[in-house]
Each structure stands twice: as C-alpha cells, then as structure tokens.
Amino acid sequence: MADLIACEWLKWRRSRMLWLVLLGALLPALLVFFITLNGASNDEPFHWKNYFETDLQIMAMLMCPALFSLLIGYMFAREFQERTVNNMLTGPHSRLSVLAAKFIITLPVLLAVMLLSFLLVLGSGFVFHGASESFTMSLLFDQAGKFGLLLLLEYALAPISAAVALLWRSYIPAMGLGIFAVISEMTIMQSKYIMYYPWSAILNLTTDLSPDHNSASIGYATLAIACVVPLFLIAAYFRRADVHSG
Template structure:
C-alpha cells in the first residue's frame, strides 16, 4: 500500500495540475483582496471576520466544487486517458488498494489548495490599515476551523467526482459535474431544500449563510449519504468491471 501511495504522489508531483492548484488558490484570494480594497476606499473599517468569511463563501460556492471535481476526476481517470491502466492493474496490489491510494493522495492535494488560500488571505490581510491591531489568535483559530470544516465537507464529495470519472473513464465528465454543481448550487440556495442538496449543504454548514435553514442533522446526514453511496459503487464497479485501457 505504501508503494502505491508513493507512486501516486510521484505521478501527481509531475502533473501539470500543480499549476491549476496554484491558480485555484490564487484567484479567490485576489478576488477577495480586491473587494476588501474597494471597501477600504469607501472608508469601511477592515474586519478580519468579514474578510475571511467572504473567502470561505467564494471557495465553497464557486472554486471548490469546480476545481476539486476536476482535480479528483483527473486523479482517478488519468491512467485511462493515458492508456496505462492495464500496467497499473497487473501489479501485485488489489484494485481496491489502487482506489484507496488515490483517495489518500486526494487529502494532501485538496489540503494544499485550502492551506495556500488561507495563507495568502492571512498575508494579504496585514496589508490593510488597522489589520495588525484587530488581529487576535482566537479570531485566527475560528477562521482556520471554518477552512478545515469546508475542506472536510468538500472531501466528503470526492467519491461523487471519482465515480463519474471512473464510469466514463475521463476527467471531462467530472469537470462538467463541477460546473453543474456551481450552477445548481446557486439555484438551490434560494430554496428550502438547501440542506438536502450536498453542495449547498456544504456551503451552509461551513459558512452559516442561511441560519434559519441550517439544520446540522439534515446536512450531515446528506453528506454521509453522498459520501458512502458513491464509495460502495466505486468498490463494486472497479473490482468487478472489465477495466482496460481501450
């Protein structure tokens, strides 16, 4: 298993997706920075909580569903598209171990995007007047927890993207799923079914944008279902299907 994880990590390190991860962390940080600059130009005081909350909302609503779905799709479908899946499956490891190694590597991949975004936001915040005086460690811990919660909830969605990528043996459908998630999430956010839809439930659990509709029990039940069911499908499909490189 350790050999599989090391192999997946080496393949990821040599992937062009590293640049996409950097861009995915940089763009939302720059967007929030520009919004904060506009607020300061209108004599609005700098507030760390508002600054970070805006970032979490942008990540949860726009960046994470699209970017993470693409990254996970690429991670699981790369061997199919490069026609090397037969070489991977002829090794001494089981198919389930191959899938498990990919889910393990997905953790540092997604974590690196979230962590880089958080550090960029933190460094950019100190550029504003009054930010140093308003900074507290308790505030930093609260905002860091929101980023961690968003990461955990987004990771719970990775089996959906992985299942789509494996079923179509391409990361393009997974990318389409991410785009669909962004669009549909914006629509569902306006309805009373917000906690029954996984992407909108993730956003509301992490940011509490709509407190009157924020039911933690319903939200976490939704996330558990959309995590476990695709995992069971992946285990059954990848273990028994006629997987080949074409």
Template sequence: MVDLIACEWLKWRRSRMLWLVLLGALLPALLVFFIMLNGASNDEPFKWKDYFELDLQILAMLMCPALFSLLIGYMFAREFQERTVNNMLSGPHPRLRVLTAKFIIALPVLLGVMLLSFLLMLGTGFVFHGAADSFAMNILLKEAGKFGQLLLLEYALVPISAAVALLWRSYIPAMGLGIFAVISEMTIMQSKYIMYYPWSAVLNISTNLSPERNSASIGYTTLAIACIVPLLFIAAYFRKADVHSG
C-alpha cells in the first residue's frame, strides 16, 4: 500500500496540474486583496475576520467546486487518457487498493490549495494599515478552523468527481461537473432546498450565507449520502468493469 501511495505521489509531483494548486490559492487571494485595497482607499477599517471570510466565500462558492473537480478528475482518469491503465492494473495490487491510494493522495493535494490560500491571506493582510494592531491569535485559530472545515466538506464530494471521471474515463466531464456545480449552487442558494444539494450545503455550512436555512443535520446527511453512494459505485465499477486502455 505504501508503494502505491508513493507512486501516486510521484505521478502527481511530475504533473503540470500541480500549477493549478498554486493558481487556485493565488487567484482568490488576489481578488480579496484588491477588494480590501479598494475599501482601504475609502477609509474603511481593516478587519481580519472579514478578510479571511471573504476569501473563504470565494473558495467555497467558485474555486473549490470547479478546481477540485478538475484536479480529482485528472487524478482518477489520467491513466485512461494516457493509455497506461493496463500497466497500472497489471501489478500485484488489488484494484481497490489502487483506488484507495488515489483517495489518500487527493487529501494533501486539496490541502495544498487551502493551506496556500490561508497563508497568502495571512501574509498580505499585514500590508493594510492597522492590521498588525488588530491581529489576534484567537481570530487566526478560528479562521484556520473554518478553512479546515471547508477542506473536509469539499473532500466529502471527491467521490462524485472521481465517479464521473472513471465512468467517462476522462477528466473533461469532471471539469464540466465542477462548472455545473458553481452555476447550480448559486441558483439553489436562493431556494429552500439549499441544504439538500451537496455543493450549496457545503457553501452554507462553511460560510453561513443563509443562516435561516442553515441546518447542520440536514447538510451533513446530504454530504454523507453524496459521499457514500458514489464511493460504493466506484468500488463496484472499478473492481468488475473492463477498464482496458484500448
């Protein structure tokens, strides 16, 4: 199992997709920085809580659904597109262990986006007047916890993107799923079914944009179903299906 994890990590390190981790953290941070810079020019006081949570909202609403779906789709479908799946499955390791290694590697990849984004927000925040005086460790820890919560909530949706990528044997449909998720979640955010849709449930749990409809029990149940059902499908499909590279 350790060999499989190491192999998946080496494949990921050599992938050009690694640059998307940096871009996924950098673009929201830059957007928030310029928004706050505009506010500072209007003499608005700098608040660390607002600074972190605006970045969190952009990540949860736009960046994570689209980017994470693309990254996961590529991670699970690259062997099909590169026609190396036969080599991957011809070894002595069971197929389910191969899948498990991919799911394990997915966590530090997604963590890299969230951690870089958090550190960028922390570093650029001190540029603003009064930021050093208002900085407090309890605020930092609380906001770090929210970034960690968003990471775990988004990780629960990994099996959906993985299932789409494996079923179509390409990361393009997974990328399309991410775009659809961004558009649909913003639509459903206006309805009473917000906590019954996985991506909007993640958005509302992590950012509390719609507090009157924020039911943690419903949201976590929705995410549990959205995680377990495609996970079972992946296990059954990948173990039994003919997955030759053509």
C-alpha cells in the first residue's frame, strides 16, 4: 500500500495540475486583498474576521466546488486519459487498494490549496493599518478551524467527482460537475432546501450565510449520504468492470 501511495504522489508531483493548486489559493486571496484595499481607501476600518471570512466564502462558494472537482477528476481519470490504466492494474495490488491510494493522496492535495489560501490571507492582512494591533491568537485558531472544516466537508464530496471521472473515464465531466455545482448552489442557497443539497450545505455550515435554515444535523446527514453512496458505487464498478485503456 505504501508503494501505491508513493507512486501516486510522484505522479502528482510531476503533473501540470500542480499549478492549479497555486492559482486556486492565490486568486481568492488576491480578490479579498483588493476588495479590502478599496475599502481602506475609503477609510473603512480593517477587521481580521471579515478579511478571513470573505476569503472563506469565496472558497466555499466558487473555488472549492469547481477546482476540487477538477483536481479529483484528474486524479482518478489520469490513467484513462494517458492510456496507462492497464499498466497500473497489472501490479500485485488490488483495484480497491489503487482507489484507496488515490483517495489518500487527494487529501494533502486539497489541503495544500486550503493551507496556502489561509497563509496568503494571513500574510497579506498585515499590510493594512491597525492589523497588527487587532490580531489575536484566538482569532487565528478560530479561523483556522473554519478553513479546516471546509476542507473536511469538501473532501467528503470527493467520491462524487471520482465517480463521474471513472464512469466517463475522463476528468472533463468532473470539471463540468464542478461548474454545475457552483451554479446550482448559488440558486439553491436562496431556498429553504439549502441543507439538502451537498454543496450548498457545505456553504451554509462553514459560512452561515442562511442562519434561519442552518441545521447541522440535516447538513451532515446530506454530506454523509453524498459521500457513502458514490463511494460504494465506484468501488463496485472499479472492482468488477472491464477496465482497459482503449
């Protein structure tokens, strides 16, 4: 198993998708920075909480659904795209072990996006007047916990993107899924069914944009179903299907 994980990590390190990790963290941080800079030019006071949570909202609403779906889709469909899946499956490891290794490597990849975004926001915040005086460790840990929660909830949806990528044997449909998730969650977040839709449930659990409908029990139940059902489906499919490179 360790060999499979090491192999997946080496393949990821050599991938051009690595640049998307940097862009996925950099673009929201830059957007938040310029929004706050514009406010500072109008003599608006700087607030660390607003600064962090604006970035968190952009990540939860826009960047994570689209980018994470693309990254996960690429992770699971890369061998089909490059016609090397036969070589991957001729080793001594079971197909379920191959899937498990991919899911294990997916977590640090997504973590890199979230951690880099958090550090960029933290570092850029000290540019503003009064930031050093208002900064506290309790605020830092509180915001770090929210970013960590977003990471774990988004990781729970990894099986959906993986299932789409494996069924179509391409990461392009997974990218389409991410775009659809962004558009649909922005529509559903206006309704009372926000906690019954996985992506909008994540948005509300982490940012509390709709407090009147924010039910943690419903949200976590929705995410549990969205995680477990496709996970079993792709395990059954990948184990039994006639998988070949075409």
